[in-house]
Amino acid sequence: MDVFACPCGGRRAIVADISDRNVVVAILAHLGLPTEAPPMARARSPAFELA
Numbered sequence: 001m002d003v004f005a006c007p008c009g010g011r012r013a014i015v016a017d018i019s020d021r022n023v024v025v026a027i028l029a030h031l032g033l034p035t036e037a038p039p040m041a042r043a044r045s046p047a048f049e050l051a
């Protein structure tokens with residue numbers, strides 16, 4: 001998969017690399033998005049879906 005390929009046929013370019021946790025949290029909070037990962041769900045057997 002070429003992540004730089006654009007549907008318009010052009011090439012995408014990296015404009016920013018946001019890896020600082022505090023910066024990421026600030027941006028997400030500003031956008032009203034969750035800043036913490038959702039809790040892990042318990043594993044369930046396939047039979048659970050049929051119940």
Ligand SMILES: [Zn+2]
Pocket residue numbers: 006007008009010011
């Ligand atoms: Zn494009």
